[in-house]
Amino acid sequence: MKYILPLLLLLLLASLSQAQEFVVLSQHCYGGTYIEAPSKIQIKPGGGYYVFGNTGSNDGDVGFNHGQSDYWLFETDANGQIVWEKTYGGSRAEGSISFLRTPDKGFLLYGYTFSRDGDVSCNHEGESADLWLVRTDSLGNMLWSRCYGGTHQEFGGKIIHDHEEGHFIFAATTGSVDGDITHNNGTYDLWVVKLDPEGNIVWQHAYGGAMQDQANSISLTSDGGYVVGGNIYNVQGGDLHCREGLPWNTFVAWMLKLDYRGEIEWQQCYGGDKEETMWEVIQTPDGGYAFVGLTSSGNGDANCYHGIPGVTGYFDTWIVKTNETGRIEWQRCLGGTGFDDPQFIRLLDDGTYLVGGYSDSKDFELSCSPSVNGASIGALYRVSANGELLWSKCYGSRYGATIRNVEVISPNHYVLAAQARSNHDGVNCNIHGFYDIWLVEIMDTTVSIQEQRPGAATAGLLLYPNPATTTTWLQLPERTAQSPMQLQLISPRGGVVYEATAGGRFHQLSTAHLPAGLYLVRLWDGEKWLVQKLVKE
Numbered sequence: 001m002k003y004i005l006p007l008l009l010l011l012l013l014a015s016l017s018q019a020q021e022f023v024v025l026s027q028h029c030y031g032g033t034y035i036e037a038p039s040k041i042q043i044k045p046g047g048g049y050y051v052f053g054n055t056g057s058n059d060g061d062v063g064f065n066h067g068q069s070d071y072w073l074f075e076t077d078a079n080g081q082i083v084w085e086k087t088y089g090g091s092r093a094e095g096s097i098s099f100l101r102t103p104d105k106g107f108l109l110y111g112y113t114f115s116r117d118g119d120v121s122c123n124h125e126g127e128s129a130d131l132w133l134v135r136t137d138s139l140g141n142m143l144w145s146r147c148y149g150g151t152h153q154e155f156g157g158k159i160i161h162d163h164e165e166g167h168f169i170f171a172a173t174t175g176s177v178d179g180d181i182t183h184n185n186g187t188y189d190l191w192v193v194k195l196d197p198e199g200n201i202v203w204q205h206a207y208g209g210a211m212q213d214q215a216n217s218i219s220l221t222s223d224g225g226y227v228v229g230g231n232i233y234n235v236q237g238g239d240l241h242c243r244e245g246l247p248w249n250t251f252v253a254w255m256l257k258l259d260y261r262g263e264i265e266w267q268q269c270y271g272g273d274k275e276e277t278m279w280e281v282i283q284t285p286d287g288g289y290a291f292v293g294l295t296s297s298g299n300g301d302a303n304c305y306h307g308i309p310g311v312t313g314y315f316d317t318w319i320v321k322t323n324e325t326g327r328i329e330w331q332r333c334l335g336g337t338g339f340d341d342p343q344f345i346r347l348l349d350d351g352t353y354l355v356g357g358y359s360d361s362k363d364f365e366l367s368c369s370p371s372v373n374g375a376s377i378g379a380l381y382r383v384s385a386n387g388e389l390l391w392s393k394c395y396g397s398r399y400g401a402t403i404r405n406v407e408v409i410s411p412n413h414y415v416l417a418a419q420a421r422s423n424h425d426g427v428n429c430n431i432h433g434f435y436d437i438w439l440v441e442i443m444d445t446t447v448s449i450q451e452q453r454p455g456a457a458t459a460g461l462l463l464y465p466n467p468a469t470t471t472t473w474l475q476l477p478e479r480t481a482q483s484p485m486q487l488q489l490i491s492p493r494g495g496v497v498y499e500a501t502a503g504g505r506f507h508q509l510s511t512a513h514l515p516a517g518l519y520l521v522r523l524w525d526g527e528k529w530l531v532q533k534l535v536k537e
Helices: 007-019
Strands: 022-030 036-043 049-055 070-076 082-088 094-101 107-113 130-136 142-148 154-161 168-174 189-195 201-207 214-220 226-232 252-258 264-270 276-283 289-295 316-322 328-334 340-347 353-359 377-383 389-395 401-410 413-420 436-444 461-464 471-475 485-490 496-502 506-510 517-524 529-536
Touching: 022 517, 036 401, 036 413, 049 094, 049 107, 049 413, 049 436, 070 107, 082 142, 094 154, 107 154, 130 154, 168 226, 189 214, 189 226, 189 252, 226 289, 252 289, 276 340, 289 340, 316 353, 316 377, 328 377, 328 389, 340 401, 377 413, 461 517, 461 529, 496 506
Parallel strands: 036 094, 036 436, 070 094, 154 214, 214 276, 252 276, 316 340, 377 401
Antiparallel strands: 022 436, 036 049, 049 070, 070 082, 094 107, 107 130, 130 142, 154 168, 168 189, 168 214, 189 201, 214 226, 226 252, 226 276, 252 264, 276 289, 289 316, 316 328, 340 353, 353 377, 353 401, 377 389, 401 413, 413 436, 461 471, 471 506, 485 496, 485 517, 517 529
């Protein structure tokens, strides 16, 4: 017999799903008295995180600083406590961008350096930055480091694992025509470099025109090649072959399709009559591509801008889906009339897209609660496979926050790597100084009727009765019943209201003292969190 919920309960669940879509499962702040910022995080198999970013501090959670700003790598346990931390750098500034794990469980840290001392012994002549690669063991101890560049500036981009096992490839920007760079078309070029396991250059190519061209992203493609995303300033000359009608005196988004040797197979340029950029590009399962960037045009390829086209300092987040040759299939502008800056795009398992960054807009797709409406807030969007906005969320406080990266656990469960300035409003952890690294685990807890029928269980957990009034019983999965496990009950505001060690297959939870609302019950099984929703009437 089909289970039918009473009308009152239906209304309750509907109101809960509208009012409380996301729960903050946990949040932690890390840093010292100065500025810290995350570049990338990775969830550990046993719980906890590996975090890579920058630090300007020499106190608090930071054990040592070489100079102005260092690389900072640390590991946390499942409760967010730092297990170990290391800094890397010299007396000047280092900038972190990303890291990769190596086959021996070590780390490959990627960014740039201005230093020529301390841990940095490889910078080329001149006062500008080189790209800096640091190889460590599993505990962060440095094994070797290498610099890449010439006498002028190298910066930015992304590093990924190559198709060839044990090799790496990065896309960056170079202003040099000496040192490691064998060719440059103009002032700045996109620079793609393949490395062997020891960091030696296998091949390299520079791409661009006569002006300022910049690489921001690289991804592997299913045919053994690569797709590179960036921006160009002049649409003619050198390697550039853009369609007519694009401006020659402002930035245009540029997509390059390369073969396995780095040779150009095709390219596409995107823009209107103002300014567009491409921050990250990925290949989609249909063989096409999706990218996220900035737009300030209201015409051409970018006809969805919310603001006044051409007004200096204001941009929309711009997501574009293309076919297999880079032709636009659909586009969407996200944000409002302020400055909206994307940092990433992720393709989720259900075919939707997750886009995040930060914004100072207060309107259109980003109407935030006044309590988190700071000068700049973390902005998160989910977009359908056809480009429709499914939802937008704001994270931070009235004093500002930015989302820099994300680790996706499932289509409805994420860990945000953010930067926070104040422990007010949505930031509920101890801020050490001016800006801290802020890790926020969130989960979409929208309640559907199907999830509330008797016998429904999530990740092997069973709660009954659910909805509950005074008590509910938790039935644990059979495979985990022999060892005690950490059990938590998370309130609608994201706080832990109950914590215990669960042993055996059954555990009783008292709910009589709890306010009505939507809660999360989660259980650590030794490898991951198992989560089930609980409605308290």
